[in-house]
Each structure stands twice: as C-alpha cells, then as structure tokens.
Amino acid sequence: MAQLTLVALWCGCSIAYAGETLNVVGPVRALANKSKTIALDQGIKKALVLRFDEKTAFVNAAGTKDILPGENVSVDYQRDGDDLVATRITKMIPNLPEGVQDVPLQEMEALLERPNPEVMIIDARPASKYASGHLPYAVSIPLPVLEQQGSTLLPARKEVQLVFYCGGVSCGLSHKSAQIARSLGYPNVRVFTAGEPGWKKAEHYTIPSAAFISEGNAVLIDLREAKAAAAGHLPGAVNIPLAQLEQWENRFPSTKAAQLVFYGTGEKDVAAAVSTARDWGYSNVTGFPGGIEEWRRAGFQLQGGSTADRIVYRKKLGPNELGPNDFLKGLPEGTILVDVRTPEEFKKERLPNAINIPTEQMAKRFAELPKGKPVLFYCNTGTRAEMAFDVVQGKEYAVKFLNANVEFKEDGSYKVSE
Missing domain, CATH: 3.40.250.10 (Rhodanese-like domain)
Incomplete structure (x- = not known):
C-alpha cells in the first residue's frame, strides 16, 4: 500500500491525504475563469481556493458560466503538489420542503405587477443584499432573523400566501425559511426558486433601497427633463433625460461592474434606461421606479438646483x-x-x-x-x-x-x- 502523506489544510475544515479524493461544500465566494480558480466560503474570514481544468466534471451546470457567486456547490478535489484540483463540481439544488411548491417565473411576474395584500414576498438573503437590489414589493427577512423572531415578522392572518426567494436555484435560504413558516402554521407557503438571479436573467431589474442610494456607492441618473430635476432631485444624481441617454454612453464609468440606478417619472422610462445600459455591457443595473415620492416616504430630503454635469464613480472600498x-x-x-x-x-x-x-x-x-x-x-x-x-x-x-x-x-x- 502506498504511503499517505498527512497534510493539514489551512482552513481548518478537514485533513487532506495526498492522492485521496476529498470533498468540500460551501457557497462560491469568487470565480476566475482566466486562471481557472474557484474560492469557497468556509466560515468567517476563511476561504478555500481550488483550481479546475478541462478534466473537471460539472453536475447540474454546463460549466462555470452557470455558477454564480453565492450559490452552493459541492467540490470533489485532489492535491496536486501545491494545488488543490477540482475533479468534479456539483451545483447543489436543494429540495423544496414538504408541502411547499415552486413559483414559476410567469406566475411570479403576475404576482409582482402590483401590490397584493393577500401575498407577502420575502427576501431571505442578508439585509445588505436586499438593500443593493431586491424584487418589487419584497420585504427583507433574512433567514437568521426569521429563526430568532419567527411569526412576529409574518402576517397575523395565517391565510396570507408567503413567497420566499433568495440567491437562485442552489441557494437554500428560501427553502429553510419556507420550512420555518410551515412549522409556524402558515399553510400557503411557496418558493420562487429562480430567485434574484432568475429575475434579472428574465430581463427584469431589481430595486435598491433609499438608504442604500443615500450612501452614494452607485451612479444615480435622473431621467426627467431638466426643469423637473432642477425643482428637486435625489442628492448626487446626474440629470440625463431619457431621450438623450444614448448620447452619454461614452461618459459612463469604464468599469462595467459599477452599479447604476435609474429613476424618472415612471416605470416605463426606468425599464427603457435599464435595457439600454445592459446593452452597453453593464452587469449591475438597477431601477428606483418610486422616484422622488419614494425617496420622501423613506424620510430623505430632495436637493434643488442643477444636478452635476458629469458622472463620477468612485466605489467605496473596504479597509483592506x-x-x-x-x-x-x-x-x-x-x-x-x-x-x-x-x-x-x-x-x-x-x-x-x-x-x-x-x-x-x-x-x-x-x-x-x-x-x-x-x-x-x-x-x-x-x-x-x-x-x-x-x-x-x-x-x-x-x-x-x-x-x-x-x-x-x-x-x-x-x-x-x-
């Protein structure tokens, strides 16, 4: 029998034997296709980086293009010198709890056309994810909060339909939340398994909170005519009437990952602007269809006078x-x-x-x-x-x-x- 070399992995999550196939499970923190590396979260301040190659098999995904940050994967891997090489990457798709059904995209689109007091849409992701962009009419109840506070956050009337969503088909937050709701006596509980990624893939946009916009970590565009914008606009906004938007393409940030937020006089203008920016290649385009009325309802003040005449994007960086x-x-x-x-x-x-x-x-x-x-x-x-x-x-x-x-x-x- 060949001698095995004992190697303790730095992440503290397992022991690796050279030549053995091991397995690690966790949410994807980052993917780099150029260097063919994938990083998995392994607890607070811990990550495990693995390499994949043309021999790596994929399950429930055609390749890394079908795997998004935040989605849960199971990775079989082996040690090759200093590298941990993935032999198989499985996109984990959790089963729905007993008695809970999926909401197809077409039905979800119908549910979100207008507010419905008989339906509560619940975002089970962390609060920061909700703040940067959520589905229309959704409320934020992160899974850990629901676990702690339970029915105090849910409707008093148990007949109200609860629809949970999170970060896509491999995200289990909505499934666990739905199971808790069922255990609390809510009979009509469902999950929109496509989640926030599926909503955007269907060419819909998500909506940031007013508090997130107030932090200034996005490009904010007022689509109204100049006179209306001068009478009162969101602080930090640049006024570009929708009819002039195409002329501004080369004046938008060079980084296509910059978050853009459009608002105007109505949802149609916002949707048109979002579509245009996506055609330019921007991947993080959001809309704030409530505009100045929603801004005021959130307790924020408008700014009068002319808006800035150029777009300046400076991403707020973390301490590291x-x-x-x-x-x-x-x-x-x-x-x-x-x-x-x-x-x-x-x-x-x-x-x-x-x-x-x-x-x-x-x-x-x-x-x-x-x-x-x-x-x-x-x-x-x-x-x-x-x-x-x-x-x-x-x-x-x-x-x-x-x-x-x-x-x-x-x-x-x-x-x-x-």
Whole structure:
C-alpha cells in the first residue's frame, strides 16, 4: 500500500491525504475563469481556493458560466503538489420542503405587477443584499432573523400566501425559511426558486433601497427633463433625460461592474434606461421606479438646483482594499507587490519588482510573505487578488488587495483603472 502523506489544510475544515479524493461544500465566494480558480466560503474570514481544468466534471451546470457567486456547490478535489484540483463540481439544488411548491417565473411576474395584500414576498438573503437590489414589493427577512423572531415578522392572518426567494436555484435560504413558516402554521407557503438571479436573467431589474442610494456607492441618473430635476432631485444624481441617454454612453464609468440606478417619472422610462445600459455591457443595473415620492416616504430630503454635469464613480472600498487612485498616488515605502496570477501570466508581464504567488498556491505558500511590511496583492481585475486576500485574512500579515483593473501594454507599460 502506498504511503499517505498527512497534510493539514489551512482552513481548518478537514485533513487532506495526498492522492485521496476529498470533498468540500460551501457557497462560491469568487470565480476566475482566466486562471481557472474557484474560492469557497468556509466560515468567517476563511476561504478555500481550488483550481479546475478541462478534466473537471460539472453536475447540474454546463460549466462555470452557470455558477454564480453565492450559490452552493459541492467540490470533489485532489492535491496536486501545491494545488488543490477540482475533479468534479456539483451545483447543489436543494429540495423544496414538504408541502411547499415552486413559483414559476410567469406566475411570479403576475404576482409582482402590483401590490397584493393577500401575498407577502420575502427576501431571505442578508439585509445588505436586499438593500443593493431586491424584487418589487419584497420585504427583507433574512433567514437568521426569521429563526430568532419567527411569526412576529409574518402576517397575523395565517391565510396570507408567503413567497420566499433568495440567491437562485442552489441557494437554500428560501427553502429553510419556507420550512420555518410551515412549522409556524402558515399553510400557503411557496418558493420562487429562480430567485434574484432568475429575475434579472428574465430581463427584469431589481430595486435598491433609499438608504442604500443615500450612501452614494452607485451612479444615480435622473431621467426627467431638466426643469423637473432642477425643482428637486435625489442628492448626487446626474440629470440625463431619457431621450438623450444614448448620447452619454461614452461618459459612463469604464468599469462595467459599477452599479447604476435609474429613476424618472415612471416605470416605463426606468425599464427603457435599464435595457439600454445592459446593452452597453453593464452587469449591475438597477431601477428606483418610486422616484422622488419614494425617496420622501423613506424620510430623505430632495436637493434643488442643477444636478452635476458629469458622472463620477468612485466605489467605496473596504479597509483592506486599495483603489486605482490610491495606487497611483504611491504605495507606502517598503511595500511588497505580490502578483497572484499564474506563473505564465507573471512571466509574460508584471508590475515592477513584483513577486509571484498564484492564488491557488497561497494557502501553501503564505509563509513566504514578510511580516512587518505592507503587502499588496494584485491581478488583472481584482477578483483573484481578493481571493488570495481571503486566504491570509486573519493571519499576522499587513495585506491589502488592489481592487482595480490592471492592463499591461506591449511596450511594457501598464494602466490601472476602475
């Protein structure tokens, strides 16, 4: 019998024997198709990064294009040197609880045409997800809150139909919430299993909360005519009447991941603007159809006078993120740049004086990082840099990651941008 090598995984979740096939289950934190890596959440401040290749089998998905961040997957993997290589990735699709039925998309569209006192639409995702974009007329009751407060958050009349949704077909939050509602005596409980991703895939938009908009972490566009906008608009908005929107395409943020929020005089104008922005390639386009009336109902004040005449997008960064502006201003003296891309990418092009520790090897090689010196992880888009940061988060290293696009040019120069 071949000798087995005992290796303790840094995540603390299992023991890996070289040559053995192991399994890990968890929500997807990030996917990087260029480097063929996938990161799974493994508890607070923990992530497991695995590599996949052309031999990796997929179940319940044609490939990574059918797997979204937040969705739960089961991954069979083996150790190959410093890498953990996925042999099979299964998109987990939970079964509906007994007595709970799915709501097809067409029926959900009908339910959301107008408010209905006999139906309560419940978003079971974390409150922050609801705030950045939720389905029309939905209320936020995250699963942990429902577990703690139960029926105090649900209608007094048990006959009201409850429809739960969350982050898609592999997200179990809505299923667990529905099961709790059934146990509390609600007979008419259903789940919109397609969830928020399915709603957007059907070319509908989600709605951010007024509180989220007030934080200023999105591009806010007022679609009304200039006179109406000057009489009172949402603070921070740029006025672009719908008829002029096409002319502004090149003045929108270069980063297609920027969240856009459109509001105007009605739902049709908002829907048209959302469709236009999606055609431009923006992936996070939302609408605020309630406009200034909804803003006032939420307790916020309007701003009078002319709106800003240009779009300025500055994503609010977390304490461990570095944006392009701060990077270009200069790094602290002694900062160690770590390129977390593949060795092949690093050999072809890199930032001056950078060292290479690929994301998928970080769990094995993080001890190579110097303690007592600032360290900055980077890649081409920030995705793999964040994945690598998740590996070392909580350890005794002064690490940040560059949340920006890094574009290398043929003459050896580079460009860092949003």
